[in-house]
Amino acid sequence: MRTPGAxxxxxxxxxLRTHGRPMxxxxxxxxxxxxxxxxxxxxxxxxxxxxxxAGSAHRLESLNAFVPCQCDEADHTPVLAICEQCGTVEEHAxxxxxxxxxxxxxxxxxxxxxxxxxxxxxxxxxxx
Amino acid sequence: MRTPGAxxxxxxxxxLRTHGRPMxxxxxxxxxxxxxxxxxxxxxxxxxxxxxxAGSAHRLESLNAFVPCQCDEADHTPVLAICEQCGTVEEHAxxxxxxxxxxxxxxxxxxxxxxxxxxxxxxxxxxx
DNA sequence: GTGCCGTATGTTATAATTTAACAAGGCCGG
DNA sequence: CCGGCCTTGTTAAATTATAACATACGGCAC
Numbered sequence: 001m002r003t004p005g006a007x008x009x010x011x012x013x014x015x016l017r018t019h020g021r022p023m024x025x026x027x028x029x030x031x032x033x034x035x036x037x038x039x040x041x042x043x044x045x046x047x048x049x050x051x052x053x054a055g056s057a058h059r060l061e062s063l064n065a066f067v068p069c070q071c072d073e074a075d076h077t078p079v080l081a082i083c084e085q086c087g088t089v090e091e092h093a094x095x096x097x098x099x100x101x102x103x104x105x106x107x108x109x110x111x112x113x114x115x116x117x118x119x120x121x122x123x124x125x126x127x128x
Numbered sequence: 129m130r131t132p133g134a135x136x137x138x139x140x141x142x143x144l145r146t147h148g149r150p151m152x153x154x155x156x157x158x159x160x161x162x163x164x165x166x167x168x169x170x171x172x173x174x175x176x177x178x179x180x181x182a183g184s185a186h187r188l189e190s191l192n193a194f195v196p197c198q199c200d201e202a203d204h205t206p207v208l209a210i211c212e213q214c215g216t217v218e219e220h221a222x223x224x225x226x227x228x229x230x231x232x233x234x235x236x237x238x239x240x241x242x243x244x245x246x247x248x249x250x251x252x253x254x255x256x
Numbered sequence: 257g258t259g260c261c262g263t264a265t266g267t268t269a270t271a272a273t274t275t276a277a278c279a280a281g282g283c284c285g286g
Numbered sequence: 287c288c289g290g291c292c293t294t295g296t297t298a299a300a301t302t303a304t305a306a307c308a309t310a311c312g313g314c315a316c
Contacts, residue, residue: 008294024272024273025272025273025274026272026273038295038296039295040295040296040297041273041274041275042274042275042276042295042296042297043294043295043296045273045274045275046294061189061190061244061246062189062244064272064273064274064302079229079232079233081233081236081238081240083238084241090233090236090238092232092233092235094228094232097225097228097229097232100222100225100228101207101225101245101247102247104207104220104222104225105207105209105218105220105247105249107220108209108218108251108252109251109252109253109255109256110209110211110218110247110249110250110251110252110255111249111250111251111255112209112247112248112249113212113248113249113250114247114248114249115245115246115247115248116189116190116244116245116246116247116248117229117243117244117245118189118243118244119229119230119233119238119240119242119243119244120240120241120242120243120244121233121238121239121240121241121242122238122239122241123236123237123238123239124236124237124238125237127237127238127239128237136265152301152302153301153302153303154301154302166266166267167266167267168266168267168268169302169303169304170266170267170268170303170304170305171265171266171267173302173303173304174265192273192301192302192303
């Protein structure tokens with residue numbers, strides 16, 4: 001299996017959007033099992049993989065969890081702000097900071113290809 | 129168990145430094161088993177945890193792997209450049225970029241506490 | 257010293273996450 | 287129709303991480 005079904009992708013994206021917080025692959029799996037009894041992890045992972053390729057979902061590397069993309073831009077590397085208390089994730093776009101990161105790493109001849117930027121802290125509500 | 133033994137910590141750090149590339153916890157475990165037959169994952173994870181608290185090791189969130197800290201500063205959040213080809217990791221310090229990340233996320237009232245910044249690409253040797 | 261308590265350490269077992277490898281179904285050209 | 291290929295599904299297992307339980311060590315009251 002290579003290309004995950006477009007229907008599956010939509011289904012996963014819907015679950016992610018409904019939930020409103022980062023979800024682990026198994027949380028997604030269980031949410032989807034409600035409507036369909038037989039469903040295995042690879043199905044979910046493949047759909048997630050396709051969604052991420054399309055930029056419709058992001059993976060939180062530091063949490064092993066996934067969120068739907070919150071902006072509409074197709075291709076972008078987000079800065080993700082993750083609330084340690086309530087789990088909400090805010091998505092920011094900031095090309096200059098990515099540019100800067102590339103510059104820093106290129107000091108040694110490194111060729112930057114992809115950035116992972118996650119900020120942990122407290123969201124406005126939880127910090128108040 | 130709370131505090132991992134200082135001896136264990138040194139042992140883990142030595143393995144990490146000897147290896148020269150990111151290691152998974154289980155790679156560390158196996159490397160240590162060479163000299164000592166009975167050794168369990170929690171021992172390694174606890175030592176790693178203490179090393180990271182001390183800033184002597186870093187976790188690569190996007191690889192689920194660990195590297196020894198390459199600079200001497202005690203407390204710092206590194207920018208890690210990870211070569212996708214050969215696996216080497218270069219460590220950079222750049223407070224301004226972290227500052228900038230905090231600024232960006234604080235636009236919504238977010239209070240930044242900890243940054244995860246990893247750049248994937250090709251190191252100088254592999255890009256050549 | 258001896259017995260008790262708390263901290264440090266170790267181990268077993270299992271949970272959670274991810275992927276490899278195999279199997280089955282459907283569509284298209286011949 | 288039939289054979290191959292692309293898509294999808296499933297089983298099983300590898301990898302990563304932690305909870306919960308068990309043990310040992312060391313000080314301190316007595």
